[in-house]
Amino acid sequence: MATTLRNINALAMPTWRRLGVNGAAIELELPTPEPINAPHPTLPSGIIRTHESVLRCAEFKSALSGELAAYIRVHANAGARIRSKRGEIVAEPVTSSYTLGADSPVVVDSNVIFAEAHSSVTLVLFYDSADDSAAFHAGMTRVIAENCADVHVVEVQTLNTATRHFTDFSAVIANGASVSLTRIELGASEVYAGSHMKLEGDKAESRAHTFYFGDGARKLDFNYVARHLGQHSVSTQDAAGALFGRCDKIFRGTIDFVRGASGSVGAESENTLLFSKSARNRSAPLILCGEENVEGSHAASVGKPDAAKLYYMQSRGLSEGDAKRMLTLAMMETALKALPDEDMREKVRAALAARITDNA
Amino acid sequence: MTKPLLDVRNLHVNVGEKLILRGLNLTVNAGETHVIMGQNGSGKSTLAAAIMGSPMFDVSDGTVEFLGEDITRLSPDKRAKLGVFLSFQNPEEIPGVTVENFLRAAVGAVTGETPRLFKFQKELFAKMDELGLDRVYASRELNVGFSGGEKKKTEILQLLMLNPKLAILDEADSGLDVDAVRVVSDGINKYRNADNAMLIITHNQRLVDDIKVDYVHVLDDKHITLTGGAELISRIADGGFAAVHGDITE
Ligand SMILES: Nc1ncnc2c1ncn2[C@@H]1O[C@H](COP(=O)(O)OP(=O)(O)OP(=O)(O)O)[C@@H](O)[C@H]1O
Ligand SMILES: [Mg+2]
Numbered sequence: 001m002a003t004t005l006r007n008i009n010a011l012a013m014p015t016w017r018r019l020g021v022n023g024a025a026i027e028l029e030l031p032t033p034e035p036i037n038a039p040h041p042t043l044p045s046g047i048i049r050t051h052e053s054v055l056r057c058a059e060f061k062s063a064l065s066g067e068l069a070a071y072i073r074v075h076a077n078a079g080a081r082i083r084s085k086r087g088e089i090v091a092e093p094v095t096s097s098y099t100l101g102a103d104s105p106v107v108v109d110s111n112v113i114f115a116e117a118h119s120s121v122t123l124v125l126f127y128d129s130a131d132d133s134a135a136f137h138a139g140m141t142r143v144i145a146e147n148c149a150d151v152h153v154v155e156v157q158t159l160n161t162a163t164r165h166f167t168d169f170s171a172v173i174a175n176g177a178s179v180s181l182t183r184i185e186l187g188a189s190e191v192y193a194g195s196h197m198k199l200e201g202d203k204a205e206s207r208a209h210t211f212y213f214g215d216g217a218r219k220l221d222f223n224y225v226a227r228h229l230g231q232h233s234v235s236t237q238d239a240a241g242a243l244f245g246r247c248d249k250i251f252r253g254t255i256d257f258v259r260g261a262s263g264s265v266g267a268e269s270e271n272t273l274l275f276s277k278s279a280r281n282r283s284a285p286l287i288l289c290g291e292e293n294v295e296g297s298h299a300a301s302v303g304k305p306d307a308a309k310l311y312y313m314q315s316r317g318l319s320e321g322d323a324k325r326m327l328t329l330a331m332m333e334t335a336l337k338a339l340p341d342e343d344m345r346e347k348v349r350a351a352l353a354a355r356i357t358d359n360a
Numbered sequence: 361m362t363k364p365l366l367d368v369r370n371l372h373v374n375v376g377e378k379l380i381l382r383g384l385n386l387t388v389n390a391g392e393t394h395v396i397m398g399q400n401g402s403g404k405s406t407l408a409a410a411i412m413g414s415p416m417f418d419v420s421d422g423t424v425e426f427l428g429e430d431i432t433r434l435s436p437d438k439r440a441k442l443g444v445f446l447s448f449q450n451p452e453e454i455p456g457v458t459v460e461n462f463l464r465a466a467v468g469a470v471t472g473e474t475p476r477l478f479k480f481q482k483e484l485f486a487k488m489d490e491l492g493l494d495r496v497y498a499s500r501e502l503n504v505g506f507s508g509g510e511k512k513k514t515e516i517l518q519l520l521m522l523n524p525k526l527a528i529l530d531e532a533d534s535g536l537d538v539d540a541v542r543v544v545s546d547g548i549n550k551y552r553n554a555d556n557a558m559l560i561i562t563h564n565q566r567l568v569d570d571i572k573v574d575y576v577h578v579l580d581d582k583h584i585t586l587t588g589g590a591e592l593i594s595r596i597a598d599g600g601f602a603a604v605h606g607d608i609t610e
Binding site: 333 | 412413414415416435436437439440441445446448451452453454455456457461462463465466469470518522
């Protein structure tokens with residue numbers, strides 16, 4: 001099924017035409033996935049399996065692409081569908097790990113989280129490659145957080161650089177509920193990542209934290225939206241990353257204050273370390289105010305690694321490559337805190353360190 | 361005859377167009393402690409940077425040799441591996457990297473083998489205790505939010521952990537309280553032995569009160585104008601640089 005996706009990661013308000021950041025159009029062969037051997041993850045007590053139909057009571061928007069979301073819905077060959085019961089605070093995460101490669105070249109996962117009122121749930125998703133073969137991943141996670149529920153989703157992507165990776169996240173957040181999404185994007189030939197947080201209730205909260213590593217001629221394309229409807233709702237979008245080689249990264253961050261969302265606060269920040277003059281780094285922050293009594297802020301820092309810091313580190317025996325690797329790993333630490341255990345964190349650090357040896 | 365540890369010859373150093381050192385000579389042998397004094401802006405830190413290999417300064421003429429090897433064009437990490445260490449006048453903050461992780465990587469880089477975690481921690485904690493540095497600092501980000509004195513103690517901690525052949529201390533005592541100066545000079549004395557050497561840059565007599573000093577050099581007019589023994593320190597402390605101004609050895 002060959003398709004051209006015209007409006008992937010499109011901005012809510014196409015105001016940046018000049019810079020060509022409104023959205024990407026890409027040619028894509030959307031594969032029809034074979035069934036894969038991916039058992040539903042085991043569930044800790046307090047969490048039960050559920051069905052897609054629970055999502056019917058909410059309206060989801062895809063920041064990545066409506067077309068892709070529809071494809072994922074129809075063709076999913078994997079996914080976790082979980083429901084945390086009212087009042088259940090479950091610290092133990094639900095974990096799904098996918099290993100793509102010659103044996104499972106196409107993974108399309110559709111995840112569903114329904115967090116009942118006053119419950120708490122964590123879903124951790126790993127996407128890794130078994131070999132060097134070109135594979136395809138498209139995934140989507142949809143979340144309903146009822147009143148005062150607390151949902152954490154962590155995605156760690158360490159795919160090989162021949163694999164295409166599409167990931168979409170969409171949450172509907174009720175009164176006093178909070179949803180956090182943490183993404184660690186280390187690999188793939190192309191990363192297209194969307195996130196749409198719909199802060200529907202009063203005092204709803206969303207956090208999106210992203211760490212990216214770009215190198216070679218890879219492409220990283222992010223589109224994050226926080227849509228404030230409820231009063232006193234709070235959103236943050238933080239991204240940090242390091243770019244090497246000739247990679248091309250764009251981060252679109254939109255805070256959309258809808259009329260009536262008075263007293264709401266939205267903040268976005270990005271911190272990019274540019275290790276290469278040939279890397280392309282674009283940011284498109286957008287703050288839409290349909291309401292007056294709101295506070296939206298944007299902060300960005302883009303810089304080369306500080307020569308004085310590199311010299312200081314080298315004076316202790318670390319090579320330039322060691323120093324760059326250390327500075328890049330340091331930028332990932334905030335995102336890593338979202339992972340529930342140290343073994344997982346150590347694995348991800350090793351995965352990143354190995355990628356920097358290749359090109360420092 | 362054994363080769364000198366450090367041999368600086370006819371060193372000329374520029375920052376951009378500005379010439380900061382012109383024809384400086386200095387020889388340091390194993391087992392010796394040298395002190396460099398000089399007015400603010402005379403070029404002491406520049407000399408330290410040129411020996412360590414800072415990319416911010418250009419060596420436009422002259423050479424730096426270490427154990428007979430010309431290191432004038434060597435990168436700082438290679439110099440560190442040969443055994444050169446600089447305690448910075450203004451240590452850099454490295455966000456996101458803990459003292460422990462940084463030092464473990466540094467020891468690994470210098471010795472060629474990353475030390476086992478538990479053995480390393482034991483040694484690190486022992487040295488921190490000696491320096492009166494709270495162990496919680498091991499897991500703090502290197503120098504981030506450290507007080508001036510804490511930064512200086514952390515530099516000495518790195519000196520003790522890396523155990524270099526030549527330690528250059530650039531105002532290791534500035535900003536330290538009386539007790540901390542004592543702790544630092546104790547640390548320095550623990551480090552010094554017959555096989556290594558020290559180059560101490562200081563404005564204060566106190567640091568070197570308890571340290572056996574072999575040579576004192578005065579840096580003035582872009583080079584070393586006077587070399588003497590430890591007695592020079594008190595003469596300068598009492599009468600300022602004017603008191604020794606006429607005594608020219610070169
Ligand atoms: N990066 C630089 N750019 C321009 N000038 C510089 C730079 N670094 C040093 N200098 C100049 O070189 C001269 C020597 O500086 P240096 O820091 O070596 O002095 P110092 O003897 O260490 O002084 P202090 O006792 O104050 O530490 C000064 O005039 C200083 O302004
Ligand atoms: Mg100085």
